[in-house]
Amino acid sequence: MRTGLRTLAPAAGGAMPWWCAPAGIAAGFLLPLMFLIAWAGEIRHPALTIRGVQVLDLDWLLLGGLMIVALALGGWLGAQLQPAAGAPRRIGEGGDRAAIAIGLVATLGFALWFRDFLLDPALLWATLTGAYKPERDSIELTPGLTSLANTAPVFFSLYAFRRLDTDLPRRPLPRAMNLLALLLVLLTAFRVYVWSERLALIESLVPFGLAIGRWAAARRGGPWSLLRLAGPFVAIPLVIVYFGAAEYARSWASDTYQGKMDFWEFALGRFAAYYYTSLNNGASLLANSAWPTWTFEFTLEWLHRAPLGLGQPFSALVGYAGRSFELHLLAYQDPEFNSPSGIYAVISDLGLTGGALYMSLVGLLSGLAFRAYREGRLAGVAIYPIFFITFMEMYRYPYLGTARSFTWSCGIVLTLLLAHLMAPAPAPAAGRASSRPATGEAEA
Structure with missing residues (x-):
């Protein structure tokens, strides 16, 4: 079946576990976990700190579920679409050179x-x-320059894929990529420590998790079967430990928790309360505010915050006068817990129909990127991890609308451009073959 430049076709290239695919992670993980978090939030336990007005009920959960289903359907469709061009080609020298450049x-x-x-x-x-x-x-920040650190996940995406690529024959990794990987890991760890920024570590680990998933899909045996079957559920305890460790210094010493419960109770309670509050904040925003606002407060936050005065004309155009969500928190919730959820915030900006279309489009694009990643195409390897982070942050806020996501996206565009410009000249050959690239690393 022809669909423009693309064709509905069976999957090609390497295999991937279900939890790496947009439809799988949305329908098989995000959807049941949302109801589990909502159930946990209703438990009266000392480790659970739920502040503000509790609005999240079955009706709001079903609305959130509808958005996740739209995401899953779009992701499934995108993963079925195949470029009409020939078979995918492996990342070549141009991709490695681009990775080194973006790492620098x-x-x-x-x-x-x-x-x-x-x-x-x-x-x-x-x-x-x-x-x-x-x-x-x-710690002094220089807008537009220090934010370049947010391009590190692009390097990690290419590095992790190349390190664990199962396609043969393998081409050795340049030594510069190994050295940059070590350096950027140390710098990211320092950023997490000194800046108290949990998300930076997760952004760097996701590319390795996806590459490991693709690598494990080609393996046989008990541990790999478990990873392919229950990867994200197996990872939940590790995430809770990481979350609890980050919250330890901030909250453990307070009278609310110290000496009253063990660490696991504390960590699990803080984790559940954190995500429940995010969902509840978003439901409360819809329940107590007029929507859609069409101010794109959440879905285009990066554009409102654009430096050099570039964001002001856009804010004036859509009538955005400041973060109205903060006023809502002051009136109904707790300003300390300021996540609006990545589901209900989209509906606040775009309405029910617009929100469903937004989720479907994100799903569709992520499905296309996922298929390209699975096939080892450079564009897919560079792009798909940012969508996967978007799924992971779905309960907290629309990740694609943030300034850090915009910088990451700029890094992706720069990487693809450099890969094309830095690709080695094709080897001369007779006839038609002379016009074909030798390595195909600029493949999109």
């Missing part, structure tokens, strides 16, 4: 961001040993 860009962003530490070994050592704990406000 990310390293520059980190160097500018943490230059005070990197240029002062005594300060760096005091920070690493815990003798000095800097406040976030004391």
Whole structure:
């Protein structure tokens, strides 16, 4: 069946576990987990801190479920669409060179961001040993430059795929990629530690998780079968431990928790309360505000915050006068817990029909990227991890609308452009073969 430039066709290329696919993660993981979180939020337990007006009920859950189903259907359709061009070609030298270039860009962003530490070994050592704990406000940011650090996940996407690519014959990784990977891992870990930013580590780990999923799909045996069958559910305890460890210093010492429960109760309770509150905040926003607003407060937050005065004309055009969600939290919820959910916030911006179309479009694009990733195409390897992070952050906020997502997306575009420009010239050959690329690394 022809559909424009693409064709509905069976899957080609490498296999992937169900939880790597947009439809699988949405319908098989996000949907049941949303109802589980809602159920946990109703349990009266000392570890659960639910503040504000509880609005989340079955009706709002069904509405949220409808959005996730739209996401899953779009993802399924996108994964069935195949480029009308020939068989996919492996990432070549141009892709490796582009990965090195974007890795250097990310390293520059980190160097500018943490230059005070990197240029002062005594300060760096005091920070690493815990003798000095800097406040976030004391670390100077340079808009447009320090944000280049957010392109690091693009490098990790290409590096992880190349490191675990199961296609043969394998081409050795350039030494520069290995050195950059080590350097960026250390810089990201420092960012998580000194900036108290959990998400930065998750953004860096997701590319490795997807690459491991593709690698494990080609393996046989008990552990790999378990990973293919229940990957995200197996990972939940690890996520809870990570979340609890990050919350330990912030909340464990308070009278609310200290000495009253063990760590697992604390971590699980904080985890459930965190995501329940995000969903409840979004439902409360719809229940107590007029929508759709068409101000794109959540879905195009990055555009409102664009530097050099570029965001002001757009904000004026759509009538956006500031974050109205903060006022809503002050009136109905708790400003400390300020996540609007990535489901209900979209409906607030675009309405029910617009929200469903938005979810379907995100699903469709993610499905196309997923298929390209599975087949080892450069564009898919570079693009799909950002969609996977969007699914993981679905309960908290629309990730694609954030400024960090925009910087990541710019890194993807730059990487694809560099891969095309840095591709080696095709080897001369006779006849028609002379006009065909030798490596195909600029394949989109």
